[in-house]
Amino acid sequence: MKTIAPMQTERLFTPFLDSVDGTLCLPASATAADIDAQAAAHRLRFPLILDATVTLHEQVAATTHAPASCRFGPYCDNILGINWRLPSGRIARIGERVVKTTTGYDWLRFLLHSGRRFGEPVDYVLRLRPDCGFHLEARFDGEIAALRNCVHRLLHSGWMHWWDAVDFIAEGASVWVRVAIHCPPGEARIFAAQLTGIASESQVRLTLQDSRPPSFDGLPDMVIKTTPDRAIGLAGELAREAVRCVALCYNGVVHVHLNAGEDIGERAHALMQPHLGELHALGGDWLSRWLPATPPTVTESQWIETLEQAIHGS
Amino acid sequence: MSLLSFHLQRLLPRGRVLDSPAQLAGYASDALGYKSYRPDAVVIPADAEELVGFMKGARQLGVPVILRGAGTSLSGGPVAAQGGVIVHSSGLKRIREINVEGFWCEVECGVGLNELDAALKPHGVFYPPDPSSGPVCTLGGNVASNAGGAHCFRYGVTSNYVLGVEVVLLDGSVHRFGGPAGGRGPWREDWKRFMIGSEGTLGAFTRFWLRLLPVPEKVWTFRATYPDLRSIEAAIHALVAHSSYPAAIELLDPRGVAMVESSQMAVGLPKGSFMLLMEIDGPAALVDARVEPVAELLRKAGSRDVVFSDEDAIRQKLWKARKAAGGLLGQLSPDYVVQDAVIPKRALAEVLQLVYDEADAAGIRAVNIFHAGDGNLHPNFLFDSRVPGELEKVELISERLMRRVIEVGGTLSGEHGIGNDKAAYMPLVFGPDSMRLQWAVPAAFNPTHQLNPLKVFGNRCFTA
Numbered sequence: 100m101k102t103i104a105p106m107q108t109e110r111l112f113t114p115f116l117d118s119v120d121g122t123l124c125l126p127a128s129a130t131a132a133d134i135d136a137q138a139a140a141h142r143l144r145f146p147l148i149l150d151a152t153v154t155l156h157e158q159v160a161a162t163t164h165a166p167a168s169c170r171f172g173p174y175c176d177n178i179l180g181i182n183w184r185l186p187s188g189r190i191a192r193i194g195e196r197v198v199k200t201t202t203g204y205d206w207l208r209f210l211l212h213s214g215r216r217f218g219e220p221v222d223y224v225l226r227l228r229p230d231c232g233f234h235l236e237a238r239f240d241g242e243i244a245a246l247r248n249c250v251h252r253l254l255h256s257g258w259m260h261w262w263d264a265v266d267f268i269a270e271g272a273s274v275w276v277r278v279a280i281h282c283p284p285g286e287a288r289i290f291a292a293q294l295t296g297i298a299s300e301s302q303v304r305l306t307l308q309d310s311r312p313p314s315f316d317g318l319p320d321m322v323i324k325t326t327p328d329r330a331i332g333l334a335g336e337l338a339r340e341a342v343r344c345v346a347l348c349y350n351g352v353v354h355v356h357l358n359a360g361e362d363i364g365e366r367a368h369a370l371m372q373p374h375l376g377e378l379h380a381l382g383g384d385w386l387s388r389w390l391p392a393t394p395p396t397v398t399e400s401q402w403i404e405t406l407e408q409a410i411h412g413s
Numbered sequence: 414m415s416l417l418s419f420h421l422q423r424l425l426p427r428g429r430v431l432d433s434p435a436q437l438a439g440y441a442s443d444a445l446g447y448k449s450y451r452p453d454a455v456v457i458p459a460d461a462e463e464l465v466g467f468m469k470g471a472r473q474l475g476v477p478v479i480l481r482g483a484g485t486s487l488s489g490g491p492v493a494a495q496g497g498v499i500v501h502s503s504g505l506k507r508i509r510e511i512n513v514e515g516f517w518c519e520v521e522c523g524v525g526l527n528e529l530d531a532a533l534k535p536h537g538v539f540y541p542p543d544p545s546s547g548p549v550c551t552l553g554g555n556v557a558s559n560a561g562g563a564h565c566f567r568y569g570v571t572s573n574y575v576l577g578v579e580v581v582l583l584d585g586s587v588h589r590f591g592g593p594a595g596g597r598g599p600w601r602e603d604w605k606r607f608m609i610g611s612e613g614t615l616g617a618f619t620r621f622w623l624r625l626l627p628v629p630e631k632v633w634t635f636r637a638t639y640p641d642l643r644s645i646e647a648a649i650h651a652l653v654a655h656s657s658y659p660a661a662i663e664l665l666d667p668r669g670v671a672m673v674e675s676s677q678m679a680v681g682l683p684k685g686s687f688m689l690l691m692e693i694d695g696p697a698a699l700v701d702a703r704v705e706p707v708a709e710l711l712r713k714a715g716s717r718d719v720v721f722s723d724e725d726a727i728r729q730k731l732w733k734a735r736k737a738a739g740g741l742l743g744q745l746s747p748d749y750v751v752q753d754a755v756i757p758k759r760a761l762a763e764v765l766q767l768v769y770d771e772a773d774a775a776g777i778r779a780v781n782i783f784h785a786g787d788g789n790l791h792p793n794f795l796f797d798s799r800v801p802g803e804l805e806k807v808e809l810i811s812e813r814l815m816r817r818v819i820e821v822g823g824t825l826s827g828e829h830g831i832g833n834d835k836a837a838y839m840p841l842v843f844g845p846d847s848m849r850l851q852w853a854v855p856a857a858f859n860p861t862h863q864l865n866p867l868k869v870f871g872n873r874c875f876t877a
């Protein structure tokens with residue numbers, strides 16, 4: 100086979116909307132409104148929105164998951180490609196516009212939540228999902244043991260695939276479970292019947308609300324990634340010190356919202372210290388948008404140096 | 414005994430080093446078959462400790478090291494393209510833990526995919542990636558090639574389910590990237606991302622932590638045939654946007670249909686038709702209500718024979734043609750090459766026509782059996798490598814196909830990996846900056862390219 104000559108320029112993404120594949124390329128500075136402006140006409144949506152007022156880049160930098168990650172996975176499974184500005188100012192294409200690839204090493208997932216350590220995103224290629232036209236939000240109230248039982252029933256059955264979100268929320272002394280559903284209007288009564296049954300079996304109170312648009316939690320001040328079975332306990336414990344904790348139950352993610360203040364980073368750091376040992380043993384992690392990344396270990400410093408040489412073009 | 418075998422037997426107990434020609438013959442190729450590279454030796458560590466011991470000594474051996482699961486790769490991945498020692502992972506086959514409350518399991522790299530499925534079943538959870546080699550392939554091979562399968566359209570591929578990996582590097586150091594929680598662990602960066610899909614070029618896997626999902630309560634399988642490419646394309650476009658979120662959307666082209674119908678596996682598909690096979694799943698209350706709308710969608714796109722069922726026995730019959738087609742390829746031709754490109758679905762009809770035109774012009778038989786929902790093409794080119802010029806024709810068709818795939822916005826591989834089969838096409842994908850980033854990854858973990866050389870990038874050559 101003859102040798103194929105190397106390309107002289109990057110094959111960058113240019114803005115597009117592919118209504119057949121359900122993919123959309125737009126600037127990292129886009130907001131939920133910008134996505135909607137293009138996607139809604141094709142009955143498509145990007146479900147991983149945490150805060151409608153900030154840019155996609157800010158959301159992805161703040162956390163790896165959104166409530167709808169319960170059904171659709173983390174951001175890195177829903178962002179297919181990026182135009183990435185390297186520290187040199189040059190822009191490289193990372194990833195694809197198609198929904199699956201195993202072509203080369205996975206820089207996309209490596210870079211996506213790497214902060215600004217290796218550069219920054221210029222454009223994202225998003226994977227959109229069918230907009231079925233109807234949002235339903237359920238709230239379960241009750242004792243914490245009953246709510247745990249309720250979450251167990253929500254997650255440990257075939258219905259789990261069809262909840263957009265199953266979140267345990269702790270705010271001061273109050274706790275409740277929020278379930279988001281997105282479905283065709285004709286299926287809403289089927290979901291409502293199932294939720295009613297779960298509430299009855301779990302002995303918790305159910306409130307159903309049609310909501311358009313769905314409620315957004317805003318950017319968390321810190322994010323903890325643990326296992327699904329530990330997320331509720333951790334959220335409950337941290338809520339004693341925080342304003343609000345939202346546990347994304349299937350993903351094992353806890354979004355922590357703190358009181359504003361200049362020492363917010365220090366408070367986040369202090370809050371995490373008692374949990375770090377167990378978290379690392381489980382292969383979990385945490386980040387706060389108010390704090391720099393943890394320094395690399397000696398071993399990984401060598402790997403990082405090699406990557407940085409390539410990134411800087413030397 | 415060769416000098417290499419002598420040294421290997423100092424690293425591993427007697428009996429776990431293979432070096433006779435008869436023993437090595439079984440490791441000369443992967444499922445691609447037509448390219449054969451006899452390794453110098455094969456080692457079979459009994460456990461992670463032996464694997465670490467081997468890796469510590471391997472650097473001094475000065476020969477390429479190739480990691481291999483069941484050898485079912487379709488990309489020329491786990492073969493000794495530059496000679497050397499194959500490390501067969503069949504000894505590491507323990508399922509260490511199934512944690513249903515936490516939706517994860519911990520498995521060693523030599524565990525078979527279907528073995529894991531069977532172990533998970535009583536717990537009401539499953540691991541979704543389902544490559545057709547499931548009965549034989551190992552999870553190590555799946556993670557190395559980021560394997561997919563028929564149900565990826567909704568459930569995603571291997572990289573969506575790997576929470577953590579344990580890797581042995583060539584200096585014998587053992588690193589755990591992630592774990593049951595699926596984060597970075599104590600590391601600053603998320604190194605597991607590079608390990609998944611790295612095709613044995615960065616380190617040797619020992620074990621994984623994998624994410625699980627509850628088993629869907631009920632499945633409906635649909636089969637429909639279409640008279641032409643345009644009408645089946647319309648059906649696919651409508652299905653991918655449908656609120657039933659199909660789990661699988663598969664296509665068998667008329668040449669594949671003819672192949673099945675002229676075999677003992679015939680199921681009575683209309684001559685000259687395109688066959689579409691798709692599934693929806695979910696709780697009975699939901700999924701039963703979706704059956705008629707889906708059937709109507711399939712009819713509206715132009716099918717006059719939509720068949721569907723939720724009964725296991727009938728569902729197996731509906732899948733029969735799709736499953737038989739893969740097996741029949743090997744009976745029809747001494748050799749075949751299967752490509753794995755992924756394209757934007759609006760280009761499906763155009764790219765398939767290109768496959769037919771190029772193959773027909775070259776006198777090469779082409780059969781398409783693929784994951785249409787993902788736009789993941791699997792054109793199979795049937796040929797005889799003993800006939801002078803046939804392989805060259807297939808390579809020329811493949812190159813033209815790949816060039817067009819990239820032009821329409823697609824990529825070289827969706828689930829098979831690059832191996833040495835597609836390595837030559839990598840310059841079509843990566844520009845100067847992204848290519849530099851690609852090369853930086855093996856430079857960090859395997860700078861001499863001793864692990865699986867000549868794979869992923871054709872000029873990744875090991876120099877002792």
